[in-house]
Amino acid sequence: MGVSEAYFDTASAAPLHPAARQALAAALDDGWADPARLYSRARRARQLLDAARGATAEVLGVRPDELSFTAGGTAAAHAAVLGALAARERVGRGLVHSAIEHSAVLHAAERHVAAGGTAHEVGVDRLGRVDLAAFADAAAQPGTALAALISASHEVGTVQPVEAAGEACAQHGVPLYVDAAQSVGRVPLPFGWSLLTASAHKWGGPPGVGLLVVRKGTRFVQTGPSEERTDRSTDLPAIVAAAASLRAAQAEAAALAERHRVLVDRIRATVAATVPDVEVVGDPADRLPHLVTFSCLYVDGEALLHALDRRGFAVSSGSSCTSSTLTPSHVLVAMGVLSHGNVRVSLHRDSTEADVDRFLAELPGIVADLRAEAGVVDL
Amino acid sequence: MTEILDCRGQRCPLPVIALARRLPELPVGATLRVLADDPAAATDIPAWCRMRGQHYLGSPETHAFDVRRDV
Numbered sequence: 001m002g003v004s005e006a007y008f009d010t011a012s013a014a015p016l017h018p019a020a021r022q023a024l025a026a027a028l029d030d031g032w033a034d035p036a037r038l039y040s041r042a043r044r045a046r047q048l049l050d051a052a053r054g055a056t057a058e059v060l061g062v063r064p065d066e067l068s069f070t071a072g073g074t075a076a077a078h079a080a081v082l083g084a085l086a087a088r089e090r091v092g093r094g095l096v097h098s099a100i101e102h103s104a105v106l107h108a109a110e111r112h113v114a115a116g117g118t119a120h121e122v123g124v125d126r127l128g129r130v131d132l133a134a135f136a137d138a139a140a141q142p143g144t145a146l147a148a149l150i151s152a153s154h155e156v157g158t159v160q161p162v163e164a165a166g167e168a169c170a171q172h173g174v175p176l177y178v179d180a181a182q183s184v185g186r187v188p189l190p191f192g193w194s195l196l197t198a199s200a201h202k203w204g205g206p207p208g209v210g211l212l213v214v215r216k217g218t219r220f221v222q223t224g225p226s227e228e229r230t231d232r233s234t235d236l237p238a239i240v241a242a243a244a245s246l247r248a249a250q251a252e253a254a255a256l257a258e259r260h261r262v263l264v265d266r267i268r269a270t271v272a273a274t275v276p277d278v279e280v281v282g283d284p285a286d287r288l289p290h291l292v293t294f295s296c297l298y299v300d301g302e303a304l305l306h307a308l309d310r311r312g313f314a315v316s317s318g319s320s321c322t323s324s325t326l327t328p329s330h331v332l333v334a335m336g337v338l339s340h341g342n343v344r345v346s347l348h349r350d351s352t353e354a355d356v357d358r359f360l361a362e363l364p365g366i367v368a369d370l371r372a373e374a375g376v377v378d379l
Numbered sequence: 380m381t382e383i384l385d386c387r388g389q390r391c392p393l394p395v396i397a398l399a400r401r402l403p404e405l406p407v408g409a410t411l412r413v414l415a416d417d418p419a420a421a422t423d424i425p426a427w428c429r430m431r432g433q434h435y436l437g438s439p440e441t442h443a444f445d446v447r448r449d450v
């Protein structure tokens with residue numbers, strides 16, 4: 001499948017699931033016509049789209065007419081945030097969000113503020129869990145129109161108290177938006193939200209397909225191009241592949257999560273025991289099954305990432321030197337944990353125990369070499 | 380008098396490394412002011428203090444971080 005190295009960056013993009021590949025090939029043959037037209041080939045395309053919508057809605061436990069497909073998780077997040085805010089302008093222009101939202105949500109918040117709205121950021125604890133009391137407090141403020149809480153951190157894996165936040169929001173009639181990009185197709189979804197988004201390439205679907213769910217009774221206006229309602233310009237083959245792979249991922253999810261949990265527990269314990277001066281971050285128990293993050297004191301994150309890449313390990317990093325803006329991950333900053341020398345490992349369905357063990361065997365030497373090169377041994 | 384360690388212009392982890400080198404050379408109870416303009420310093424200097432049992436006193440002004448040697 002072209003992933004011969006140990007690919008440990010599923011949280012950015014999962015390798016294409018075989019079910020997606022198969023469905024994509026079939027849909028490229030069969031689903032290229034404009035589904036809005038009336039001839040039989042168009043009706044075939046329409047059927048494929050309806051079936052994809054139905055299957056996806058079923059996995060999410062929502063009604064098909066509550067679901068739309070977008071051009072990716074980022075587009076879905078923007079649509080959710082800006083669409084829910086626009087629909088509630090009469091109530092107020094306040095947005096509440098956690099400090100550890102994905103940049104897609106933060107950018108939507110910035111756009112809202114630039115347009116005259118307000119945004120209230122709620123902090124997290126050292127493990128990366130939102131301050132629920134502060135979140136509830138902010139939601140209760142007059143003028144709060146929408147609250148946003150990520151389902152689980154894409155950087156450190158900590159699961160967020162979505163249901164409790166949803167209850168608090170509901171008491172004040174405030175809709176809760178949940179960015180569930182790292183949870184859909186992997187772990188059961190929480191209840192208590194009004195809007196939810198996801199991204200197909202996180203579960204093994206193709207890139208460029210996002211999901212937006214707006215529950216019935218939630219005020220919402222379409223802020224972007226209004227094409228999707230008529231399904232004219234959607235990437236139908238990609239949507240069909242996303243739906244097929246979501247169904248397959250969902251069927252495998254429980255067993256896979258169990259396997260990943262064991263491997264991640266091993267990484268957490270072994271890294272802490274074999275690498276000196278390392279901080280393994282995120283909640284050790286209440287976390288995503290497939291993801292773990294740690295920071296190595298005195299080590300340059302970019303150098304570590306390249307050294308790992310040379311040994312055949314693809315990981316990502318929240319360290320400033322690895323970001324285009326040269327700022328550290330806002331998630332690590334909000335948690336107050338070490339941001340340099342940071343590595344995020346995230347597993348996929350074909351990650352093996354042997355991959356993980358090879359990583360654990362090589363990591364201490366790689367970190368030691370980098371520290372020796374930098375002359376920071378015994379500091 | 381607070382000693383000043385000027386790490387402006389250095390990328391993280393260099394300011395933290397400089398701090399780790401200098402602080403143990405000062406007497407227990409002494410304060411060191413680290414000047415660092417890398418955006419990661421504001422997170423990594425307090426985190427280093429926590430990991431090393433030193434006392435982070437706060438940031439008296441932008442790009443300045445005060446640390447007291449406790450151990």
Ligand SMILES: Cc1ncc(COP(=O)(O)O)c(C=O)c1O
Nearest residue numbers: 072073074102104154181182199
């Ligand atoms: C939590 C979260 N939200 C949103 C996104 C954005 O999704 P996409 O890459 O499909 O735009 C991502 C992926 O980076 C993510 O991890």
